[in-house]
Amino acid sequence: MISTARLRLADPREVADLGAFLGRLLRFDRAAAVRLQATPAGDAGVLAVFGRLPLGASGVLALRTARLAPAADAVDLTVSAGQLLEGLDEEQGTVVLPPPVTGPAWAGLLPPRAGWRLLGETGADLVVPQLMAAVGEFKERTAQVPEHHRTRDQLDAIADEIWSRPLPALPALPLRAAHAAYRIGFLHPGAPLSAHRAGSWLRLTAPHGTVLLRTAAAPGAGLGLTPVG
Numbered sequence: 075m076i077s078t079a080r081l082r083l084a085d086p087r088e089v090a091d092l093g094a095f096l097g098r099l100l101r102f103d104r105a106a107a108v109r110l111q112a113t114p115a116g117d118a119g120v121l122a123v124f125g126r127l128p129l130g131a132s133g134v135l136a137l138r139t140a141r142l143a144p145a146a147d148a149v150d151l152t153v154s155a156g157q158l159l160e161g162l163d164e165e166q167g168t169v170v171l172p173p174p175v176t177g178p179a180w181a182g183l184l185p186p187r188a189g190w191r192l193l194g195e196t197g198a199d200l201v202v203p204q205l206m207a208a209v210g211e212f213k214e215r216t217a218q219v220p221e222h223h224r225t226r227d228q229l230d231a232i233a234d235e236i237w238s239r240p241l242p243a244l245p246a247l248p249l250r251a252a253h254a255a256y257r258i259g260f261l262h263p264g265a266p267l268s269a270h271r272a273g274s275w276l277r278l279t280a281p282h283g284t285v286l287l288r289t290a291a292a293p294g295a296g297l298g299l300t301p302v303g
Contacts, residue, residue, distance in 0.1 A: 079147075079170070079171040080161075080168045080169060080170045080171060081112055081121060081142060081146055081147070081149065081168065081169045081171065082142070082143040082146060082166075082167055082168050082169075083121070083140050083141060083142060083143060083167050083168070083169065084117075084140075084141035084142060084143045084144075085140075085141060085167070086164060086165070086166070086167030087164075088140040088141065088167075089140075089162050089163065089164045089167055089168070089169065090164050091138070091140070091282070092123065092138060092140055092162060092169070093159060093162045093164070094259065095123065095125070095136070095138040095258070095259070095283065096108070096123075096125075096155050096156075096158060096159040096162075097159065098257075098258050098259055099125040099127075099136070099155050099258075100155055100156055100159065102127055102128055102129075103128055104156070105154075105156075106125060106126070106154075106155040106156070107125075107152055107153065107154060107155060107175055107177065107178055107181065108123050108124060108125045108152070108153060108154075108155045108158060109123075109124045109150075109151070109152045109177065109181040109184065110122070110123055110124075110149055110150070110151055110152070110153060110158075110171070111124075111149065111150050112142060112146055112147065112148055112149035112150075113142075113148065114142060114145070114146045114147065114148055117144050118141070119141070119142030119143075119144070119146050120139050120140070120141060120142060121139065121140045121141075121142050121146075121149075121169070122137060122138075122139050123137070123138045123139070123140075123158075124136070124137050124181070124184060125137075125138075125155060126178070126180050127254050127257065127258060127285075129250075129253075129254065129257070133180065134250065134251070134254040134285050134286070134287045135180065135184075135185070135285065135286040135287070136254065136258045136260075136283060136284070136285050136286075137283060137284040137285070137286060138282075138283045139283075139284075143167075149171065151171070151174040152174055152175055152176075152177035152178075152181045153171065153172045153173070153174055153175060154172055154175055157172035157173075158170075158171075158172055160172075185272065185275040185277065185286045186272050186273065186275065188272075189272045189273070190270040190271065190272045190277060191270060191271050191272065192268060192269070192270055193244070193246035193247075193268075193269040193270055193271055194244045194245070194246055194268070194269045195244075195266065195267065195268045195269075196243040196244050196266075196267050197243075197264065197265065197266055197267060198261045198262060198263060198264065198265040198266075198267055198280065199263060199264060200243045201241065201243045201244070201252050201261065201267060202256070202261055204241065204242050204243055204249075204252070205241075205249065205252045205253060205256055205261075208236050208237070208239075208249050208253075209253075211236060212232060212233060212236050215232050216229055216232055219232075236249065237249050237250035237253055238250065243267075244267065244269045244278070246269045246271065246276070247269045247276055247278055248276075248287075250287065251269075251276065251278040251285055251287060252278065254278075254285045254287075255267075255278055255280060255283075255285045258283065258285065259282065259283075260280040260282045260283040260284075260285065261280065262280070262281070262282055265280050265281050265282070266280070266281070267279065267280050274288050274289050275287070275288055275289070276288075276289055
């Protein structure tokens, strides 16, 4: 990858965090793309990196942010997650920007930046046991389906019924939001969590990142079948 455009982060340690996030996205999809939005604001600029978790028909968006160093340029483009990962320099605290790619459909429909309303707060230590109980139920129920009836439609129906339920610790959110946050590595022990809504979008926010989903998703757009664990 040849590129001279780069962004410098305020804290070089955040380069490693961004690398971990990109690595998890690439485990879901080796051809994953991400949308970058760098918003300079004096000493408080922010780099936002959006990726899609391909779990189910509609998927869930994951967002990782990092603080920009002063005098960073404004950026808004969609790039290869793999090339972006190759361009991270932890020692220099920089992010080399790869050439833009033709964006997938989700990259053109991002959640709003403002207008979010707090729906509730809790902690990861309460959410994770509730999530694991749902994963256990999914495994148990699918194991009970006779082999000759174990079609993708049958398993998808079980998954959608489970992941569409309200998250007990944050009833404003479906369980699929917590599932996605766990899979992308945002549910750290002791982490505070909060739920927000803006229009048709829901958001689960943790210190290490955010997951976002639309409430207007089509029927059957569950988080998919791969259990956590």
